[in-house]
Amino acid sequence: MKVLNKIFSGALLLMLLASAFTAFSQTTEKGDLSIAVNYYITNNRVPYLVVKVKTKVDGRFKNVEGIPLKLYLNKDSIGTFIAKVISNERGEASAMIPSSVRKEWNSQSKHTFLANFDGDKKYSSAKGDLTVSRAKILIDAADKKVTATVLALKDTTWIPVKGVDVILAVRRLASDLNINETPTFTTDSTGKVTGDFKRDGIPGDAKGNITLLTKIVDNDQYGNLVIEKSVPWGAKFIPVSTFNNRTLFATRDKSPIWLLIIVYSIVIGVWGILTMLVLNLLKIKKLGKASAK
Amino acid sequence: MENSTLIKDGVVINEKPREASAVADEKTINDLLPQTFGKAGKIWVTVLSAICVVGVFAYYRQLRYGLAVTSMRDYVSWGIYISNFVFFVAISLVGSLITAVFRLAGVKWGSPLTRIAEIIAVAAIIFASIIIIVDMGSPERFYNLFIHGRIQSPIIWDVIVITTYFFISILLLYYPLLPDIKILLRFKERSGKRLNRLYTYIGAFWKGTPEQVKLSERAINILCVTIIPVAFTIHTVTSWLFATTYRPGWDSTNFGAYFIAGAFLVGAGGVVVSMYVFRKVYHLEKYITENHFDKMGRILVLLSLLYLYFNVNEFLTPFFKMKESEAGYLNGLFSGDFAPVFWFAILVGMILPILVLIFKKGRKPLPVFIVGIMVVVGAWFKRYLIVTPTLLHPFLPMHDTPATYRHYFPSWEEWAITIGSLAGAMLIITILARIFPVIPIQETLDEQYESVK
Numbered sequence: 136m137k138v139l140n141k142i143f144s145g146a147l148l149l150m151l152l153a154s155a156f157t158a159f160s161q162t163t164e165k166g167d168l169s170i171a172v173n174y175y176i177t178n179n180r181v182p183y184l185v186v187k188v189k190t191k192v193d194g195r196f197k198n199v200e201g202i203p204l205k206l207y208l209n210k211d212s213i214g215t216f217i218a219k220v221i222s223n224e225r226g227e228a229s230a231m232i233p234s235s236v237r238k239e240w241n242s243q244s245k246h247t248f249l250a251n252f253d254g255d256k257k258y259s260s261a262k263g264d265l266t267v268s269r270a271k272i273l274i275d276a277a278d279k280k281v282t283a284t285v286l287a288l289k290d291t292t293w294i295p296v297k298g299v300d301v302i303l304a305v306r307r308l309a310s311d312l313n314i315n316e317t318p319t320f321t322t323d324s325t326g327k328v329t330g331d332f333k334r335d336g337i338p339g340d341a342k343g344n345i346t347l348l349t350k351i352v353d354n355d356q357y358g359n360l361v362i363e364k365s366v367p368w369g370a371k372f373i374p375v376s377t378f379n380n381r382t383l384f385a386t387r388d389k390s391p392i393w394l395l396i397i398v399y400s401i402v403i404g405v406w407g408i409l410t411m412l413v414l415n416l417l418k419i420k421k422l423g424k425a426s427a428k
Numbered sequence: 429m430e431n432s433t434l435i436k437d438g439v440v441i442n443e444k445p446r447e448a449s450a451v452a453d454e455k456t457i458n459d460l461l462p463q464t465f466g467k468a469g470k471i472w473v474t475v476l477s478a479i480c481v482v483g484v485f486a487y488y489r490q491l492r493y494g495l496a497v498t499s500m501r502d503y504v505s506w507g508i509y510i511s512n513f514v515f516f517v518a519i520s521l522v523g524s525l526i527t528a529v530f531r532l533a534g535v536k537w538g539s540p541l542t543r544i545a546e547i548i549a550v551a552a553i554i555f556a557s558i559i560i561i562v563d564m565g566s567p568e569r570f571y572n573l574f575i576h577g578r579i580q581s582p583i584i585w586d587v588i589v590i591t592t593y594f595f596i597s598i599l600l601l602y603y604p605l606l607p608d609i610k611i612l613l614r615f616k617e618r619s620g621k622r623l624n625r626l627y628t629y630i631g632a633f634w635k636g637t638p639e640q641v642k643l644s645e646r647a648i649n650i651l652c653v654t655i656i657p658v659a660f661t662i663h664t665v666t667s668w669l670f671a672t673t674y675r676p677g678w679d680s681t682n683f684g685a686y687f688i689a690g691a692f693l694v695g696a697g698g699v700v701v702s703m704y705v706f707r708k709v710y711h712l713e714k715y716i717t718e719n720h721f722d723k724m725g726r727i728l729v730l731l732s733l734l735y736l737y738f739n740v741n742e743f744l745t746p747f748f749k750m751k752e753s754e755a756g757y758l759n760g761l762f763s764g765d766f767a768p769v770f771w772f773a774i775l776v777g778m779i780l781p782i783l784v785l786i787f788k789k790g791r792k793p794l795p796v797f798i799v800g801i802m803v804v805v806g807a808w809f810k811r812y813l814i815v816t817p818t819l820l821h822p823f824l825p826m827h828d829t830p831a832t833y834r835h836y837f838p839s840w841e842e843w844a845i846t847i848g849s850l851a852g853a854m855l856i857i858t859i860l861a862r863i864f865p866v867i868p869i870q871e872t873l874d875e876q877y878e879s880v881k
Contacts, residue, residue: 383580384580386578387576390578390579398579402592405654408654409595409599409654411650412651413599415643415646416647419606419643420633422639422640423632423633423634423637424633426635426640
């Protein structure tokens with residue numbers, strides 16, 4: 136029994152010591168960050184990265200502002216450094232792939248982008264990465280038909296890619312409008328998709344030009360690719376400017392005539408009466424002076 | 429003793445020596461002549477002047493440091509200055525109600541109240557103009573209204589119509605005053621040198637000849653006809669300052685009528701308060717009788733019901749629909765931050781006056797006076813509710829704004845200027861009541877002759 140008591144007392148002492156150590160250590164629990172890297176290329180020009188930083192609060196993801204991130208191409212070293220960015224209020228930061236990493240960029244057809252956060256008082260260090268293969272889209276438009284070809288870089292050659300989902304659309308002000316009822320097209324063995332343009336009469340610019348788009352969105356292998364082409368397939372939109380017309384919202388020298396007539400008629404009418412009443416007073420005054428004589 | 433000539437519509441209807449009624453006339457004149465300030469009057473004027481001085485100092489601070497001294501920011505850019513402006517414009521409409529509407533409708537009993545109504549109208553319209561310049565920040569911006577103002581803007585319509593209404597109110601105060609000035613000039617010793625000089629300057633030419641009376645009567649009739657549409661316009665245009673702006677609570681086609689109904693109510697409230705005070709201070713019980721309070725009480729009930737009807741119209745239909753974009757604004761009024769003020773304005777400014785005044789006992793002078801105060805105070809807060817809650821609930825969400833921009837509570841400078849302007853208006857009423865008879869003397873004498881006849 137005595138031995139049992141000693142073991143029990145020793146275990147209790149150890150537990151107390153352990154808890155006391157934890158209590159005096161004054162460590163605070165840091166938050167965990169989730170870093171997502173997205174790759175974009177528009178019109179086969181300079182690619183860029185958009186990094187999104189989030190954290191989980193009460194079971195919900197919340198954007199995190201002010202997180203400094205270092206972006207690298209393939210590996211974390213000075214020669215592959217892309218940029219240092221800080222997340223904005225939407226938890227986003229973006230950077231173009233700079234010319235300083237051109238050599239590294241051209242050396243391979245597949246790249247891994249790294250986003251590193253070193254940690255701070257509030258959040259633990261975190262990392263995010265994305266691996267994409269270099270690809271491009273070609274667009275051709277004739278006779279109200281849109282043809283897009285998706286090519287991927289293999290060693291030094293661009294080869295057609297089969298089975299990639301592509302969106303064919305027209306650029307509008309708020310969002311993009313598909314060229315017909317089909318939401319997405321899938322490339323065939325030649326890497327091509329073809330769609331009929333069925334948005335006749337859609338307003339274009341003054342010459343009837345509209346912008347066609349071919350998009351690959353959030354593709355696991357190739358990222359986000361967009362290519363644009365302007366075609367004269369829209370209706371000519373001739374804007375009617377009311378800027379120099381007489382309107383209620385024009386400058387003071389361009390007031391509507393009807394308004395001027397109404398306002399000045401009322402003002403002249405009322406102030407005419409008031410002037411007459413003032414003259415009436417003068418008349419009363421004159422009568423008073425005459426009566427005094 | 430002078431001869432009296434009673435002329436109606438330009439026709440001499442009674443000409444008789446005044447010896448028989450001379451004593452009664454002198455008594456009436458004596459009762460109605462302006463009286464010097466007693467001790468209470470002096471204290472009253474001193475207190476009002478002190479409040480005005482504090483207001484002027486606050487305005488100096490606003491000029492020195494800019495509108496930053498106020499609590500008005502990006503969202504609430506119209507605070508209590510504009511509420512106060514709408515209040516002054518509203519109360520000024522009483523001139524047209526008591527003087528013009530009553531006169532044209534042949535309401536004889538209202539004649540002792542016409543001068544009081546006109547004095548209130550002039551004082552209110554002066555301070556409506558002043559407070560709008562205060563709201564602009566730098567006063568020189570008022571000049572910009574004329575050189576850059578657009579006739580398409582309701583603000584310019586308001587400037588035009590306020591100027592016009594001010595001018596008509598002055599004329600409507602001045603014309604009926606001419607016969608009284610002739611009487612005042614008879615009492616030089618009582619008036620004192622300065623006042624006599626003023627009376628001589630503004631009215632010594634009035635001899636009361638039939639031609640003069642005829643011209644004056646005609647002018648007053650024209651003014652009464654003219655002032656009604658102008659009065660309706662002044663408050664309709666003021667309501668359009670809000671209604672032509674697309675915002676929750678202001679996007680209403682009902683606003684013109686809603687504002688005019690409210691204006692007549694607060695104006696009538698202002699008159700009963702003044703009636704009671706002047707009656708008490710100047711001992712005018714013989715001229716402002718319980719019958720006047722009874723009738724004004726009935727008018728107040730009618731106007732309260734009318735304004736309540738417009739309020740139900742204004743709030744019930746949006747409440748029933750409860751559009752997403754207006755829900756914040758409406759909930760703020762009915763059960764949110766503004767609920768105490770909203771229900772105070774509805775209950776104290778409309779419902780309680782109706783409940784008190786529908787009973788005969790409630791239309792005795794003291795209850796009517798208390799109800800008048802309730803109506804005026806309720807009306808001031810009602811104007812605050814028209815302006816501020818709407819500005820705090822824009823259609824588009826407030827983004828990236830400091831927390832202080834999302835609330836509004838006036839700074840001490842705003843309170844001082846606003847209270848100073850209210851004191852200033854009361855000071856003008858007090859001074860005008862000291863200079864001129866608050867009840868038209870000649871009109872009272874004429875009515876006495878008519879009743880004798």
